[in-house]
Amino acid sequence: MRITVVGGGVIGLLTAIDCSRAAGVEQVDLFDAGPIPSPLATSNDRLRVVRALHRGEPALTLAAAQAHEAWMEVEGLVGARFYHPAGALTAMPEPEAAASLALLTAAGARAWGLAPDELARRYPQVRFPAGSGAVLEATAGAVLADRALIALARWLGDRPNVRLHPHRRVVEVSGSGRGGVIRFADGDSATADRVVIAAGPWSRELVPGVIASTLTLYRQTVLSYRQPEWVGLPAVLGLGPDRDAWLMPTVPHADAPLRLSAASACRPTREMTDRTTPDRWREHLMTVFADVLPGFDPAAVTDATDGYYLAERARGGPLLSSYGGGSVWTYAACGGMSFKFAPQIARTIADRAVGAPPRPVGLDPIDRPRQLAAVGEE
Numbered sequence: 001m002r003i004t005v006v007g008g009g010v011i012g013l014l015t016a017i018d019c020s021r022a023a024g025v026e027q028v029d030l031f032d033a034g035p036i037p038s039p040l041a042t043s044n045d046r047l048r049v050v051r052a053l054h055r056g057e058p059a060l061t062l063a064a065a066q067a068h069e070a071w072m073e074v075e076g077l078v079g080a081r082f083y084h085p086a087g088a089l090t091a092m093p094e095p096e097a098a099a100s101l102a103l104l105t106a107a108g109a110r111a112w113g114l115a116p117d118e119l120a121r122r123y124p125q126v127r128f129p130a131g132s133g134a135v136l137e138a139t140a141g142a143v144l145a146d147r148a149l150i151a152l153a154r155w156l157g158d159r160p161n162v163r164l165h166p167h168r169r170v171v172e173v174s175g176s177g178r179g180g181v182i183r184f185a186d187g188d189s190a191t192a193d194r195v196v197i198a199a200g201p202w203s204r205e206l207v208p209g210v211i212a213s214t215l216t217l218y219r220q221t222v223l224s225y226r227q228p229e230w231v232g233l234p235a236v237l238g239l240g241p242d243r244d245a246w247l248m249p250t251v252p253h254a255d256a257p258l259r260l261s262a263a264s265a266c267r268p269t270r271e272m273t274d275r276t277t278p279d280r281w282r283e284h285l286m287t288v289f290a291d292v293l294p295g296f297d298p299a300a301v302t303d304a305t306d307g308y309y310l311a312e313r314a315r316g317g318p319l320l321s322s323y324g325g326g327s328v329w330t331y332a333a334c335g336g337m338s339f340k341f342a343p344q345i346a347r348t349i350a351d352r353a354v355g356a357p358p359r360p361v362g363l364d365p366i367d368r369p370r371q372l373a374a375v376g377e378e
């Protein structure tokens with residue numbers, strides 16, 4: 001069986017790895033419009049947070065509680081280190097902390113609660129909303145994303161049954177019972193038994209209109225903030241007046257800035273244009289973090305960048321679908337949390353592509369993918 005993967009972000013790279021290890025797969029071809037990994041991929045950032053707690057959502061919390069182990073398995077496979085178990089601290093009104101702790105414990109995550117006084121004592125670098133307790137997840141942390149992508153691409157590059165094709169933009173993918181046909185921007189085309197489209201926020205350009213019309217594009221701003229001195233912080237969430245601001249964990253032994261953002265800095269947008277942050281969004285986040293970081297210094301904001309992702313409109317999360325009689329699988333919407341679930345998502349996409357029984361992830365849109373009878377089904 002010959003498999004083609006379109007897109008070399010975290011989902012495409014991991015899907016290609018899993019396909020290349022599956023029985024009966026002779027060849028895997030991975031195409032990306034840019035270099036592999038591409039600096040423009042949503043996945044290609046310094047850090048992506050991996051944490052289990054999804055408040056009020058036991059199934060999602062259960063699935064997420066397995067994410068850090070899945071990442072450590074990937075580390076073992078490719079022989080590189082990029083999982084940074086810094087922990088994740090979620091602040092919330094104190095009376096709600098017990099329920100969140102119970103949710104995490106039921107999911108098998110190692111976590112404990114912090115009362116308001118202990119929270120303030122242990123984390124003087126952060127000002128929490130009044131009346132906050134918190135839960136601290138010990139096994140949560142972050143993937144050093146840019147390092148991970150390089151290691152995944154290197155592993156694939158050494159694999160005899162894998163061919164990487166950087167700088168090859170795909171413009172169309174069609175499928176039928178006989179397999180998939182991939183057309184490139186230069187006019188060439190290729191065939192494969194199965195095609196997986198994992199083109200991140202660009203997926204709208206490649207998937208059938210009936211799928212594209214269900215997707216919303218989001219643009220999110222992240223600030224970089226120079227730390228006065230190195231502090232070991234976990235990922236911290238539940239900050240600011242609306243409790244929707246977060247900071248990414250600090251990375252040891254790296255002269256890395258703090259990364260700051262908030263759900264309120266994530267907005268729907270029509271098109272992907274540039275990554276330059278408009279002043280108004282930079283200022284919005286600076287206002288939020290002026291209250292969150294004691295002694296906040298505007299001059300310490302060294303950078304601001306915007307990233308994009310697609311989400312399925314109704315549920316706001318990922319979307320897996322197939323067409324062409326199962327010959328084309330598309331991970332059209334990645335949502336705002338596909339990085340942490342990527343090893344689990346890629347494994348199940350690869351299962352479906354190679355015709356193996358799919359291992360469930362615990363995320364409904366992925367475990368029950370949308371099947372289109374034909375591309376013209378609109």
Ligand SMILES: Cc1cc2nc3c(=O)[nH]c(=O)nc-3n(C[C@H](O)[C@H](O)[C@H](O)COP(=O)(O)OP(=O)(O)OC[C@H]3O[C@@H](n4cnc5c(N)ncnc54)[C@H](O)[C@@H]3O)c2cc1C
Nearest residue numbers: 007009010011033042043049170200202307337338339340
């Ligand atoms: C600011 C921000 C913070 C986030 N934080 C987190 C987090 O903490 N935890 C978490 O789990 N998730 C987080 N996410 C979401 C996560 O980063 C994404 O869900 C994930 O990286 C998507 O990976 P992907 O492989 O689907 O897409 P991408 O990484 O975007 O990869 C797509 C690839 O496809 C290629 N491509 C595009 N079009 C074509 C084409 N026509 N032909 C060939 N190749 C093509 C691109 O060049 C690119 O390399 C965050 C997202 C943003 C924007």
